[in-house]
Amino acid sequence: MIKKFTYLTLLTTIIFLGISCEETITLTKPSVTAQIEPNGGAVKFTWTAVEGAQGYHVYRDTVKISISGLTYTETIPAKVIKITAYKGNTESEAYIYDCTPVITDNVEVYFMSDPNPAHPSGFGFKANGQAQAFSVTTNANDVDYTVEDRYERTTKFFSPNAYTPAINPKKNMTNDPSISQNFDNLNMALAPGSYITQREIAVDGVYALFMDRDNDGWDTSSDYFAKVWVKNIDQANLKVTLKCAFQPRSGLRWLVTK
Amino acid sequence: MKKLLIATLLIVAIFVIGCQAPQELKTKIDSQAEQIKNLETKINEQAATIEQLKTDFEKHIAEFHKKPTTPAKPPAPKIKPPEKG
Numbered sequence: 001m002i003k004k005f006t007y008l009t010l011l012t013t014i015i016f017l018g019i020s021c022e023e024t025i026t027l028t029k030p031s032v033t034a035q036i037e038p039n040g041g042a043v044k045f046t047w048t049a050v051e052g053a054q055g056y057h058v059y060r061d062t063v064k065i066s067i068s069g070l071t072y073t074e075t076i077p078a079k080v081i082k083i084t085a086y087k088g089n090t091e092s093e094a095y096i097y098d099c100t101p102v103i104t105d106n107v108e109v110y111f112m113s114d115p116n117p118a119h120p121s122g123f124g125f126k127a128n129g130q131a132q133a134f135s136v137t138t139n140a141n142d143v144d145y146t147v148e149d150r151y152e153r154t155t156k157f158f159s160p161n162a163y164t165p166a167i168n169p170k171k172n173m174t175n176d177p178s179i180s181q182n183f184d185n186l187n188m189a190l191a192p193g194s195y196i197t198q199r200e201i202a203v204d205g206v207y208a209l210f211m212d213r214d215n216d217g218w219d220t221s222s223d224y225f226a227k228v229w230v231k232n233i234d235q236a237n238l239k240v241t242l243k244c245a246f247q248p249r250s251g252l253r254w255l256v257t258k
Numbered sequence: 259m260k261k262l263l264i265a266t267l268l269i270v271a272i273f274v275i276g277c278q279a280p281q282e283l284k285t286k287i288d289s290q291a292e293q294i295k296n297l298e299t300k301i302n303e304q305a306a307t308i309e310q311l312k313t314d315f316e317k318h319i320a321e322f323h324k325k326p327t328t329p330a331k332p333p334a335p336k337i338k339p340p341e342k343g
Contacts, residue, residue, distance in 0.1 A: 159341075164337065173342075195343050197340050198340040
């Protein structure tokens, strides 16, 4: 009797210990490689398997997608893509791919016909993505576009290489054909092949920009995309007021600002 | 003798009178020269005053009544035909 009781107690103890000692799960952050697809409309993410992971969650901003494989191509523009490994309710630290555009509001740029040397007639995007007005003489290399009003009685965005001699060798273009969208609704710039170096602008117009700065077609080393809203054209004072959003990831056309 | 004396007196008188005239004339000339000098000095002073007034006037105009000058417009450069991309 005592022997049976002892065996029973031992068995119960073993079973109890087995149930109460749960395994602690630790999932490491996925090691992800991101590659922008040709022409900049999509991003392909690839990672190595995380030990112990049951699957992976991909977050397109707030939208969650669960997958089991080790690759995912996102074709819908977003501000931020996150990827985690999961098992049950446990989730790893996230890999983060931030492609939020840099927004600059109320950039004032003067017409090229304005003779005042203190009135810059070009604008460009700095290394941090902010837009700024630049003089076409003292800051020629920083100019991405000029506001040109001296030809055909129109106001246009001109590429710096449209002049002879060129202001600088960049081939920066504006969308052609027209876009009919408000600023925040333009989530993705048009694909390369849809742009022109001299583009007439109008008040309230929203324009996609393709900056092929090395003039060799689309690439991910030196080409950038942006969008511009022409908030005002002041003919009396020879200037325009712009709101700009610049995609800091070279070659990527996503421009989500909402 | 008498005649000689009278002649001498006449000669002396003429001589004296003749010398007096240039002396008076000289005095007059000197006086006029003095006046001319004074006038020259006054003219020079007034010319300097006028110059100063001119300078002050121009300075006033430049400071308070300057019209903005319209700089010459730079000529429009040549441009290439629009390129697509």
